[in-house]
Amino acid sequence: MSLFSFLLxxxxxxxxxxxxxxxxxLAHERGGRSKADYLPALQRELIAVISKYxxxxxxxxxxxxxxxxxxxxxxxxxxxxxxxx
Amino acid sequence: MSLFSFLLxxxxxxxxxxxxxxxxxLAHERGGRSKADYLPALQRELIAVISKYxxxxxxxxxxxxxxxxxxxxxxxxxxxxxxxx
Numbered sequence: 001m002s003l004f005s006f007l008l009x010x011x012x013x014x015x016x017x018x019x020x021x022x023x024x025x026l027a028h029e030r031g032g033r034s035k036a037d038y039l040p041a042l043q044r045e046l047i048a049v050i051s052k053y054x055x056x057x058x059x060x061x062x063x064x065x066x067x068x069x070x071x072x073x074x075x076x077x078x079x080x081x082x083x084x085x
Numbered sequence: 086m087s088l089f090s091f092l093l094x095x096x097x098x099x100x101x102x103x104x105x106x107x108x109x110x111l112a113h114e115r116g117g118r119s120k121a122d123y124l125p126a127l128q129r130e131l132i133a134v135i136s137k138y139x140x141x142x143x144x145x146x147x148x149x150x151x152x153x154x155x156x157x158x159x160x161x162x163x164x165x166x167x168x169x170x
Contacts, residue, residue, distance in 0.1 A: 004151040004158050006091050007112050011156055020116035024109070027092050031105035031167060038138040045137075049130045053123040066089040071096055073089050082116065 020080040022050065030070040039065070039074045047076065054080050105165040107135065115155040124150070124159045132161065139165050 007023070024046055026039055043063065050056065060079040065072070092108070109131055111124055128148065135141065145164040150157070 001091075003091070003095070003110065003160060004153070004156075006086075006088070007110075007158055008153060008156055010088070011112075011114055019114070021112075021114040023112040023114075025088065025092075025112070027096075027106075027108040027110075029096055029104070029106040029108075031165070042135065042138055045134045046131060049134055050127065052130075053127055068089070068093060071089075071093055073092055075088060080116075 020082070022054070022078045022080060024050070024076040024078075026074040026076075028072045028074075030072070037072075039072060043074055043076060047078075050078070054078075057081065105167070107139070107163045107165060109135070109161040109163075111159040111161075113157045113159075115157070122157075124157060128159055128161060132163075135163070139163075142166065 026042060026046075028039055047056065047061065056078055060081075062077040064075040064077075066075075067073075111127060111131075113124055132141070132146065141163055145166075147162040149160040149162075151160075152158075
């Protein structure tokens with residue numbers, strides 16, 4: 001299954017109401033000795049960049065960080081205001 | 086299946102050599118009438134932000150954009166230089 005079909009499937013499960021949503025996923029795979037842990041700082045900057053394109057209400061941002069083995073996945077879900085409002 | 090277990094499974098399939106990799110996924114779900122198409126511009130800015138944290142060789146960046154129904158997914162895969170090199 002491709003990533004696209006995975007996300008399409010997820011969308012169909014949750015999308016009861018046609019809302020505009022933006023999902024940012026950062027997956028960091030540390031090779032061997034890398035100690036770099038920049039995802040939290042990167043997350044703040046990415047949200048700052050995105051808010052140049054769309055107006056974001058901080059209450060509409062959900063952040064999820066998971067770590068296992070050498071994989072770290074940061075997921076940011078943003079529900080965007082209805083353009084009609 | 087959660088997104089994390091999906092990405093962990095993907096990693097196990099591809100990770101023959103323990104390399105440091107960063108994957109950025111932007112999934113934009115357009116609700117109703119939104120015509121906004123900012124993913125390409127957003128992608129350039131996100132890579133600029135990331136290169137403040139890690140040195141990125143443009144040849145090591147793979148970009149994939151898929152659109153279906155009202156879902157648009159931009160995937161950026163970056164292989165990072167080995168910290169030991």
